[in-house]
Amino acid sequence: MVERYTLMEYPQAWFRTSCDIDILIHQEDVERTIELLVKNGYEHQSDATTHDYSFITPGKVHLELHYSLNQGERMEAINAILDMVWVCSSPFKESPYCFQMSNDMFVFYHIAHMAKHFIAGGCGIRSFIDLYLLKKNGYCNSIQLSLLLEKANLSIFYESAMKLVEVWFEDQPHDSITESMESFVLTGGVYGSATNAAAVKASKGESKFKSFFKLMFLSRKRLEIIYPSLHKHPILLPLYQIKRWLRIFNSKKRKRILNLVAARNSVSKNEIDCVGDLLEALKIKGLSN
Numbered sequence: 037m038v039e040r041y042t043l044m045e046y047p048q049a050w051f052r053t054s055c056d057i058d059i060l061i062h063q064e065d066v067e068r069t070i071e072l073l074v075k076n077g078y079e080h081q082s083d084a085t086t087h088d089y090s091f092i093t094p095g096k097v098h099l100e101l102h103y104s105l106n107q108g109e110r111m112e113a114i115n116a117i118l119d120m121v122w123v124c125s126s127p128f129k130e131s132p133y134c135f136q137m138s139n140d141m142f143v144f145y146h147i148a149h150m151a152k153h154f155i156a157g158g159c160g161i162r163s164f165i166d167l168y169l170l171k172k173n174g175y176c177n178s179i180q181l182s183l184l185l186e187k188a189n190l191s192i193f194y195e196s197a198m199k200l201v202e203v204w205f206e207d208q209p210h211d212s213i214t215e216s217m218e219s220f221v222l223t224g225g226v227y228g229s230a231t232n233a234a235a236v237k238a239s240k241g242e243s244k245f246k247s248f249f250k251l252m253f254l255s256r257k258r259l260e261i262i263y264p265s266l267h268k269h270p271i272l273l274p275l276y277q278i279k280r281w282l283r284i285f286n287s288k289k290r291k292r293i294l295n296l297v298a299a300r301n302s303v304s305k306n307e308i309d310c311v312g313d314l315l316e317a318l319k320i321k322g323l324s325n
Contacts, residue, residue, distance in 0.1 A: 046169070052166075056097070056098035056099060056100050057093075057097060057099045057100070058099075058100050058102055059099065059102065060102045060103075060105065060121070061101065061102070061103055062122070063103040063104065066089070066101075069101060070089060070101070073091055073099075073101070077093075078091040078092065078093055078094065078099065079092040087102055087103065087104045088100045088102040088103070089101045089103075105118040105119075105121055105145060106118065106119075107148055107149065107151075107152045108152060109257070110322065110323060111148075111152070111323055113187060113189060114148045114188045114190070117144060117148075117184055117187065118144075118148065120141075121137060121141060122135070124137060124138045124140070124141040125137050125138065126138070139181075140178055140180045142175070143170055143181055144181060144184045144185065144188070146166065146167065146170070147185065147193065147194050147197070148188065148190065149163075150163045150167075150197065151190060151193050151323060152323075153227070153228055154220075154221075154228075154320065155320055156228055156236070157224050157229050157230065157231075157232040157233035157236065158220060158221055158223070158224020158225065158227070158229060158232050159221065159224070159228065160221065160224065160225065160226040160227060160228070161204075161221060162226070164197065164201050164221070171198065171201065176198075189319060190320075191319075192317075192319040192320075193318045193319065193320050196213050196214065196217060196317075199211070199213070199214050200214045200217050200218060200221075203218070213314070216313070216314045216317070217318070220232060220314060230295050230298075231303060234247070234303045235308050235310075235311040236311055236315065237300065238303055238308040238311075239309070239311045239312030239315060239321070240312075240321065244300055244301060247300045248300075251293055253277060254277070254280065256270065256273055259273065259277070259280065262276075263279070
């Protein structure tokens with residue numbers, strides 16, 4: 037959907053690359069869609085996450101099949117709005133099987149997704165460039181969008197992101213918030229950093245032990261996404277925790293966990309305080325990561 041709204045606004049299409057293709061479907065169509073994709077040569081890559089299944093197309097393109105725009109726990113106000121995505125979408129004239137979001141819903145989703153990644157360690161500059169083009173082409177001016185952002189407690193984050201966009205692309209002066217926001221985004225790289233993520237967790241009072249504990253013991257709700265049968269058989273929770281631990285023998289997963297633990301152990305008090313002040317100023321400290 038980003039390609040639909042913003043790719044055409046870039047001077048050249050290759051200026052806005054994408055690492056995958058995202059498709060949103062109705063949750064009740066998941067099994068039928070997976071069966072159809074596999075039948076047509078798509079390679080099923082992994083277990084479900086909290087919102088998608090991963091595939092590789094016959095042409096070796098990464099495809100994510102989403103059945104929800106849910107942004108995570110403790111984001112109830114955001115998720116309640118995103119649950120209305122199908123109501124706020126309409127079919128393309130070219131095909132009744134393809135839908136596009138309304139402008140307001142798309143920009144809201146873009147901001148919500150930015151906030152989700154921001155508190156997970158950073159969202160990169162690409163999201164800000166997209167936001168600039170959406171603003172420049174008149175997608176961000178409606179009263180309805182303002183109401184959605186206010187209802188989701190994202191107004192301050194949105195306004196601050198817009199100010200940073202204006203600093204970068206319209207030669208506006210920095211203020212203390214945009215300076216801190218810029219530093220957090222740039223040090224986080226393209227997809228955020230483990231150090232930033234650790235600082236966010238620590239700024240919310242999460243101890244090193246608790247961080248490690250949460251890595252090792254997923255909540256039942258999150259485990260049910262990986263192992264759907266747990267929903268019907270909750271007594272098997274300990275078994276599925278152990279089954280998940282066995283996945284740590286995968287070198288990539290083990291390396292990721294070790295990196296997260298090392299980042300949490302090395303983050304300084306000054307980094308924690310700076311990140312905490314920034315999240316407080318942006319009014320997103322209460323969001324989950």
